[in-house]
Amino acid sequence: MTSLKNTSLFFVMLFAINIVKGQEEMQLLDYVNPFIGTSNFGATNPGAIAPRGMASVSPFNVAGAENKLEKDSRWLSNPYVHENTFLTGFSHVNMSGVGCPELGVIVSIPTTGELETNHLKYGTTYSEETAEAGYYSAQLDKYKVKAEATASTRVGVSRYSFPAGKSNILLNLGLGLTNEQGAMVHVVSPTEIEGMRMVGSFCYNNPEAAYPVYFVAKFSKPADEFGVWKTPYKYNGLESQWMHYNGETRIKKGFTREVVGDSIGAYMTYNFKKPQQVEMKIGISYVSLENAKENLEKEVGNSNFESVYANTRKAWNEKLQVVEIEGGNKDEKTIFYTALFHTQIHPNILNDINGEYPEVGTGKIGRTEGTRYTTFSLWDTYRNYHQLMSLLYPEEQLEMANSMLDMYKENGWLPKWELNSTETFTMVGDPAAIVFADTYLRGLTDFDVQTAYEAMLKSALNTVSNPLRPGLIQYIEKGYIGVDSHVKGPVSVTQEYNIADYAIAQMANELGKNEDYQKFSERSTSYKNLYNPETGFLQPKNTDGTWFSEFDPLAGTNFASNPGYIEGNAWQYLFMVPHDIEGLKEEMGGNSKFEARLDELFEKDQFDMANEPDFAYGYLYNFIPGKEYKASAKINELIHQYYKNAPEGIPGNDDTGTMSAWVIYSMMGFYPITPAKPVYTIVAPTFEKVKLNLDPRFYNKTHLIIEKIGNGNAIKSMELKGEEINNYTIQQDPLLLGENLIIQTYKTNENE
């Protein structure tokens, strides 16, 4: 492993060379289908976005009763749903693959004819929908307007092709996926609108932390007319009798002062004698209007739509080239590269082009020399996502570690589920510790390790108003959290703390802190306190040590709230001990009982591919000597059962790329089975040949090639650097140093 001391010049040159090689690499983009995950609650959107972009331009079709899935009529976490049909615009800050509604604001739409500002009235069906990495377009049926979108990192760029006649571009700041309200808008000139929108309360948590997102919109053609609209509260009572305009939308024609309110917007109107295109660029900042302008100027300036799109294509192409594949059909390749595309959306860039970003907790504006990342869904991503980033994009992974550390420095606490510098306190456990340990143990050590370790210890030991580990005192004293403790999901939480403590132990070991290593190693297997040999489950226990009497192993199915578990039931959490697989086997009574229990999980349909606790379970067969073929077969089965080149092609929320990381690893034939342990467990890959291009600034080898011989779904034998290996689970170092892993496969009917 080399350190991060070199500049990134080498890598840039490497990619530049690849690109000019032409045809082959450029075609990787053809394997990105941004519609994958836009149905079946994948919660991705097909909007135009640059890699890890702050801005994106997503079609917004979740408002209005015409839509099957309407944002206010159900739990809905995305600005776009593939089966919906009624478009009310294009939102300019969006989240991808998350489980809660947030952002989805700064909504623009081109219309024609008389100005109509009510989205329920101006909304339209659409057709001829296309999407690529960094590009989206559709024909808006009602207006015969073609809307195209692309984006640079901090700027959404739209191109609207209008027919002749009266046309409008609306910027609706009332409409949004977020449940937060409040906006400011200011028409600066016939070619410029600036403003801000309040967002926040992700997952209906922490609404107090709602914060502003700023924008500036520039238009390629000066409007013939412009204005602002505002829909006020409706007054009740006597006074309303004099307010002929009570609750009604007001059009402030030609208004050039600031306007604030909960439901406002601005418009540009054109009178076109012939069909015309208008390009609209919207620069975003979470810091200030000035920064939004600077982002727009420096990132896009006078470049036109085509030029921005070309740059973004180039950026995406560079991203995708880290893995080259041979074999597999077009759908499989599309599933793979789209998944890779989906891992490059979050965590996303928060800092402005001048380095400024809002700090966590302080209310101050910080400044970074590098990149400040945001959107850390760590309960999800600690399991495989950051491992994949360490492998394929190590510089980014280190920057993410640095961003997380900066949050600790600002806020006094590591992030749990951080979004735009607010801690949303979504999900449970102490996942940041795991990410630091995993990153470090995989050889990416160029971060402030002492501070990271200090932060990890703080959340693991501080029993006074610790926002990350509720129930910690009981956990330390009793080894588990009692079901009567008011901590939600006490079994799940105990398991999560165990995994985090294991990670801290591994880190302590690396840093030579033997006492900590002992202590946290011991803490990490306390889940055993919750294993009831009579039922064969990890189950809720009362603080007094007795079992919770109303235990039902199925309670919690389908995300139902239940006394023991978070987003799952006793089956789904039974095997979530990735750091102590041998220990769990022992508890269960050895290999064959473990195998039988695992079989039962799948047979009883209690395995949940759509949520993180379970989704590595298929790999557990690799830990039962002689039954490794079941792991390969199961993983191959799951890939083809749940991942598709189709809108419903992700089994559930993509979880900021975690589901995608699963399929990337799984299709490549290996998986980081134990977070914070630099190992990979191996299964039969999907493709004939996978070539990982490793960043030579971090790895001693420039690539790892995995070849599959035979079109099987189980492993017959393996050869690393020409030498046969018998372990299905191996350390990362020898694997990467091996450069070439050849996997002989055969066909098994197991699990089919």
Place this chain on the structure above:
Amino acid sequence: MTSLKNTSLFFVMLFAINIVKGQEEMQLLDYVNPFIGTSNFGATNPGAIAPRGMASVSPFNVAGAENKLEKDSRWLSNPYVHENTFLTGFSHVNMSGVGCPELGVIVSIPTTGELETNHLKYGTTYSEETAEAGYYSAQLDKYKVKAEATASTRVGVSRYSFPAGKSNILLNLGLGLTNEQGAMVHVVSPTEIEGMRMVGSFCYNNPEAAYPVYFVAKFSKPADEFGVWKTPYKYNGLESQWMHYNGETRIKKGFTREVVGDSIGAYMTYNFKKPQQVEMKIGISYVSLENAKENLEKEVGNSNFESVYANTRKAWNEKLQVVEIEGGNKDEKTIFYTALFHTQIHPNILNDINGEYPEVGTGKIGRTEGTRYTTFSLWDTYRNYHQLMSLLYPEEQLEMANSMLDMYKENGWLPKWELNSTETFTMVGDPAAIVFADTYLRGLTDFDVQTAYEAMLKSALNTVSNPLRPGLIQYIEKGYIGVDSHVKGPVSVTQEYNIADYAIAQMANELGKNEDYQKFSERSTSYKNLYNPETGFLQPKNTDGTWFSEFDPLAGTNFASNPGYIEGNAWQYLFMVPHDIEGLKEEMGGNSKFEARLDELFEKDQFDMANEPDFAYGYLYNFIPGKEYKASAKINELIHQYYKNAPEGIPGNDDTGTMSAWVIYSMMGFYPITPAKPVYTIVAPTFEKVKLNLDPRFYNKTHLIIEKIGNGNAIKSMELKGEEINNYTIQQDPLLLGENLIIQTYKTNENE
């Protein structure tokens, strides 16, 4: 008359000399009772304000069911009502004596104990209320906090005396008298909060023009804690089930980013070990945050409460010294000087200290070298207010004329009812023309007369989308506006246009434009078309020339809407022909019939002292030879009947000083009976001696002294400069040149 070419140095020096004379002048302030007009719909407020201040600090006691007159439960146009008891703070931009709710925002309140942001809960009764010119104080019962307020022109300054313990200062930006919504707030530091509030839609008109008012608040002590609160819309439907905070106020502790929304506020919290005072200065601007800060810095800077108050006292004293009186009791003197105080509130200063102000209609920021005035309630003020300003504060009157002209230059139209650079289109007629003509004919000619005349003609002649004179085509063609024309109050409007046309004729005459003089003179008496000799009323007529068949001379009593008149009935408009009293007499059949009709008006209780059309009617007896004693008696009766040194001491809305101007003139013993004609009609004064200090830059004499001999209410004889005069109505020039008017009075029982 001298011109305005001199600097104002002379005047300043004059006042400076007066002040050091000490005692006598200083005591004038003791005759200001800011509670006069705070009941009986006088609509004044007792808040602290500097002369013509942009900012003021008014107690705000019109919210909450505890209050007898609640702002949302009835038509209520003032932030304070004397008989109300429940105070919810102090508003920092306020209107005085107007008929519609507007402004009354940026509401602060000191509280103690745990933070409570709902004004219905934090509101309190109060006691020990005192008010002076530029000062207000009360004890807030619930909190045992003494709240004091003073103000400079653009800065409201408060001093809160807290007991020991936890204390808070709230800035509530949701609460307000205005019906407009929307605000921004930003806690800059523990000693500074900045923000803005949307205001507008005065008289429920023109809500589209709602505009921002900016502020910055600085605190003398840094807060121990601070934050922002926000109360969002309540979500309905399914989504609300996840929003435990749905519709509830959120406290954003320590939040230092911008927050926008319809219902927000900010707070500072202190933990005092002993009783402490905190001073809060709030700078205001209608242009920008930066200007609000500059206004605060340059106008107040580091001055403390006492120092600001001392300066404002001094400024008020200078204002009041223009008239010195002898005789009269304390109540009469108080009525007089409080009225003078009330004439110095509106029109108020709109421009920031750097000269910037929002232009009318353009959306641009203009800049003035002098003073930009706003709040022109011209339908009211053309009748006597501007005449009084020309007499007592000629420099201000010229600046007002210039402000009105600038509006025309910006907007293309003269103002009708202008407020903070929005035209509210309240009331009727074309009053600006009258003000220009009156000002000019009274000798104040140093304004852009050509442009003024052009503007006057434009509104009098332009029949295409003329916002000032609806129904103008019919008026020109038929001499009246038909009741079937959709113009509201067609009789009243015809009368108003007549008066305006008379004014234009007088101006044309002065400018040597004979053709215009002839034309507008002719137009000015077209009211006669509406005089029905059979009923003896000016009454509504159909466009076809027939009388409106459902005529009822009482329809319109008590401001009820009716087909013929604005805010009045046929009786109340019968004599509103101030420019053609002789003509009306002739229509009615001569002096005695005119007198009988006037007697009937009063006897039938159809005279309305509370509204402008009527309130000079008492003076009309001066135009009936031999019956002049009735004028004196009636005016003296009305003064004592309707004006009191008490909260109910103004007969109705003060109308930005118009009611006050009436009583000032009436108590001095003369009145500008005909707008745009530089005459005064004379009655027996209230005081033994009145000395008007004239501005020598505008007038050839430094003073006019009016002496009353005998304690009568009717005039026996008059002597001007030692020579007896017999006319009860004389030109302004000989009156002012006369310097000394001695009025012999006698007691008559007429009208008692």
